[in-house]
Amino acid sequence: MTDHDQSPGWDAHALSGAYAVDALDDVERARFEAHLAQCADCREEVDGLRETAALLGTADLVSPPAAVRDQVLAGIERIRPLPPRRAGGARTVLRRRTPLLLAVAAAVVLLLGVGVATLQPWAGDEPQQLTAAERILAAPDASRVEKTFPDGSTATVVVSRSEGRALIRTTGMAPAPEGRAYELWLQTPAGEMVPAGLMPDEADTTYVLDGDASRATGVGITVEPDGGSPQPTGDPIALFALDS
Numbered sequence: 001m002t003d004h005d006q007s008p009g010w011d012a013h014a015l016s017g018a019y020a021v022d023a024l025d026d027v028e029r030a031r032f033e034a035h036l037a038q039c040a041d042c043r044e045e046v047d048g049l050r051e052t053a054a055l056l057g058t059a060d061l062v063s064p065p066a067a068v069r070d071q072v073l074a075g076i077e078r079i080r081p082l083p084p085r086r087a088g089g090a091r092t093v094l095r096r097r098t099p100l101l102l103a104v105a106a107a108v109v110l111l112l113g114v115g116v117a118t119l120q121p122w123a124g125d126e127p128q129q130l131t132a133a134e135r136i137l138a139a140p141d142a143s144r145v146e147k148t149f150p151d152g153s154t155a156t157v158v159v160s161r162s163e164g165r166a167l168i169r170t171t172g173m174a175p176a177p178e179g180r181a182y183e184l185w186l187q188t189p190a191g192e193m194v195p196a197g198l199m200p201d202e203a204d205t206t207y208v209l210d211g212d213a214s215r216a217t218g219v220g221i222t223v224e225p226d227g228g229s230p231q232p233t234g235d236p237i238a239l240f241a242l243d244s
Helices: 012-020 026-036 040-057 066-078 094-113 132-138
Strands: 143-148 154-160 165-171 180-187 193-198 205-208 218-225 238-241
Touching: 012 026, 012 040, 026 040, 026 132, 026 205, 132 154, 132 165, 132 205, 143 238, 154 218, 154 238, 165 218
Parallel strands: none
Antiparallel strands: 143 154, 154 165, 165 205, 180 193, 180 218, 218 238
């Protein structure tokens, strides 16, 4: 099942800007995307930040003075981004935050332009309990296999033998036909396909497969009737060969 549990104290809203410019690592990205699927506020904020960053991307980049660079870095160390403010459950009007969004995007462009590494000075020292997806992505032995479909959508399988788990991450995945579902399978060394769950009917998702993937030789996707099947009823639309 998809693991949406979040660690206590982890502030997803504060990561909208970093996600919009692809500045999160795999673990943070998986965690934030799980939150994004449930948070309309953050989806709207990410869209606004991406538009702002795109506008700034059309400007001519120049090397900033050293003093400006130092001021930006000092500000990052002192200030932590705040989550969206709400009044009675409604989000503060986005256009009131446009100057802030412009400042954040400009700072990101500046830092990228001078080759500054990603910083996370607000990260605490307390250990955090990782979700199943995060443990797979963070495992030292995690390996990835990616496939691109004819319509341009992509699917990536990540497996960790030490964790004994695998996940699939999709981008732009077309929905299954009406009355059908995408079913996932773990292929055993003997070639048997073992059911590993039904993919969420979402274009962009991260889904942790059911079952033990420690010895799996592949991951398959088939199109099955709603509710799934105990065994594949047709050829896989994708088969990801896993390293042994």
